[in-house]
Amino acid sequence: xxxxxxxxxxxxxxxxxxxxxxxxxxxxxxxxxxxxxxxxxxxxxxxxxxxxxxxxxxxxxxxxxxxxxxxxxxxxxxxxxxxxxxxxxxxxxxxxxxxxxxxxxxxxxxxxxxxxxxxxxxxxxxxxxxxxxxxxxxxxxxxxxxxxxxxxxxxxxxxxxxxxxxxxxxxxxxxxxxxxxxxxxxxx
Amino acid sequence: xxxxxxxxxxxxxxxxxxxxxxxxxxxxxxxxxxxxxxxxxxxxxxxxxxxxxxxxxxxxxxxxxxxxxxxxxxxxxxxxxxxxxxxxxxxxxxxxxxxxxxxxxxxxxxxxxxxxxxxxxxxxxxxxxxxxxxxxxxxxxxxxxxxxxxxxxxxxxxxxxxxxxxxxxxxxxxxxxxxxxxxxxxxx
Numbered sequence: 001x002x003x004x005x006x007x008x009x010x011x012x013x014x015x016x017x018x019x020x021x022x023x024x025x026x027x028x029x030x031x032x033x034x035x036x037x038x039x040x041x042x043x044x045x046x047x048x049x050x051x052x053x054x055x056x057x058x059x060x061x062x063x064x065x066x067x068x069x070x071x072x073x074x075x076x077x078x079x080x081x082x083x084x085x086x087x088x089x090x091x092x093x094x095x096x097x098x099x100x101x102x103x104x105x106x107x108x109x110x111x112x113x114x115x116x117x118x119x120x121x122x123x124x125x126x127x128x129x130x131x132x133x134x135x136x137x138x139x140x141x142x143x144x145x146x147x148x149x150x151x152x153x154x155x156x157x158x159x160x161x162x163x164x165x166x167x168x169x170x171x172x173x174x175x176x177x178x179x180x181x182x183x184x185x186x187x188x
Numbered sequence: 189x190x191x192x193x194x195x196x197x198x199x200x201x202x203x204x205x206x207x208x209x210x211x212x213x214x215x216x217x218x219x220x221x222x223x224x225x226x227x228x229x230x231x232x233x234x235x236x237x238x239x240x241x242x243x244x245x246x247x248x249x250x251x252x253x254x255x256x257x258x259x260x261x262x263x264x265x266x267x268x269x270x271x272x273x274x275x276x277x278x279x280x281x282x283x284x285x286x287x288x289x290x291x292x293x294x295x296x297x298x299x300x301x302x303x304x305x306x307x308x309x310x311x312x313x314x315x316x317x318x319x320x321x322x323x324x325x326x327x328x329x330x331x332x333x334x335x336x337x338x339x340x341x342x343x344x345x346x347x348x349x350x351x352x353x354x355x356x357x358x359x360x361x362x363x364x365x366x367x368x369x370x371x372x373x374x375x376x
Contacts, residue, residue: 008229009264017264018316025319028312032274036281038302041196044285046278048270053262053312060260065270067255069282072248074241076197076205076290082236082253084283084357086220087275090234093224094257095272096369097232099315102264114226115374124216124241127287127356128206131213137359144372157371164369168315169272171325173365181284181352183345184332186303 006105014105027054042071043080085138088173089118095169096143103162104149112148141173194293202293215242230259231268273326276361277306283357284331291350292337300336329361 004011021028030053036046049064050057069084071077082090093116104111119142126136147156164170192199209216218241224234237252238245257272259265270278281304292299307330314324335344352358 008231013264018318021313021316021318025311025313028316028318030310030312031307032271032277032310033305033307034274034277034281036278036285036302036304036306038285038289038299041289042286043196044282044302046281048274048278051260051274058260058262060262061267065274067270067275067278069278069286071286072239072246074246074248076201079249082255083220084279084286085360086222086236086239086253087255087279087282088357088360089220089222090224090236090255090257091272091275091279092367093222093234094232094275097224097226098230098257098259098272101226101229102315103317111226114232116224117221117372117374118224119219119221122218122220122356123213124218124356125209125213126359127290127354128209128216129291129350129354130206130209130216135359135363136354137356137361137363138365140366140368143367143369144374145369146372146374153371160369160371162317164367166315166317166324168310168312168325169276170367170369171314171323172273172276172361173325174367175323175325176364177326177329177361179280179329179331179352179358179362181331181333181348181358183341183348184305184334186305186332186334 006108007101007111009102009105011105029053042069042075042077042083044069085120085122089120089141091169092141092173093118093143095167096145096163099167100145100147100159100163103166104159107159109155109159110150113146115146116143118143194296195289195299197290197293199293217241230257230263230265230271232257273308273310277308277329279357280329280361281306281331283355284333284351287355288333288335288347288351291354292347295347297343297347298338301334303334304331306331
């Protein structure tokens with residue numbers, strides 16, 4: 001019998017994972033990592049590969065993921081890559097989408113399609129330190145999602161509200177998360 | 189006379205930008221955008237191109253940036269891409285780095301190199317809705333930066349503290365930022 005999937009997710013693996021965590025919450029403790037190197041100006045590059053989760057270091061990635069931040073000319077760059085606040089929008093869109101798909105599968109809702117458009121407003125006086133009353137980060141982020149699925153609009157609204165509340169990236173943005181920056185000396 | 193640069197940034201353009209914003213703060217109001225499409229399971233793809241800033245829509249990018257979110261097997265995926273919480277670390281590393289480089293240039297500090305390592309802890313009981321007391325997002329994010337520059341350690345510590353406080357992505361993570369999710373119906 002083929003594995004039963006819904007929304008591209010293996011339902012047996014999903015339910016086994018949830019049951020395993022209920023039996024041993026330590027399984028749910030993850031640590032993600034990133035290394036980044038400055039290349040010059042507004043250009044820098046991240047290398048992402050290992051992470052810890054389910055009580056072990058993951059070894060599933062044969063090659064690292066590599067991503068380049070850049071800046072557009074109006075922000076003193078040459079479009080070497082998307083800029084960091086744009087990558088944040090990508091992370092947020094992806095996380096709300098995946099959280100929606102995951103909880104739809106758990107509820108037995110079959111998703112046909114999800115398309116998302118988003119915009120974030122930011123006042124760069126904050127970055128530049130020109131006005132102490134202006135926060136450096138996004139003032140607000142608006143997400144519009146077109147979700148098509150085999151359920152009612154009311155069920156969709158409930159699903160999206162749940163996804164907004166349970167998406168790790170959305171919660172990291174909505175909630176104050178402590179970030180420490182420490183000066184270090186790595187071995188050459 | 190060649191343009192004077194420091195840390196890969198054009199100092200004349202930097203100071204002209206700051207002066208222009210002081211004269212007309214509206215120039216600093218930016219809006220960034222992203223579109224995302226679900227591809228199945230934990231895989232989805234963002235397209236990033238236009239943004240508004242300096243009182244106009246940017247036209248500097250001939251092609252969009254495209255990024256794919258995925259999940260590792262332990263999170264029901266096939267490593268189609270880095271996952272959203274990893275992309276968030278990439279955005280954060282890049283933003284703190286660029287903010288450091290920018291303010292170093294403004295202070296006349298010449299940066300030789302910046303290498304960053306970071307880790308974020310997260311308890312996936314939050315995502316799964318298994319324990320209402322567990323937040324869905326990162327519990328904390330630790331950033332270690334090896335910065336080499338032509339200044340004292342005290343000046344470096346001051347620079348890093350300033351960058352932590354003025355990085356747009358860091359401030360978006362540290363501060364509660366409102367995110368709205370609205371159900372929409374886009375034209376086909």
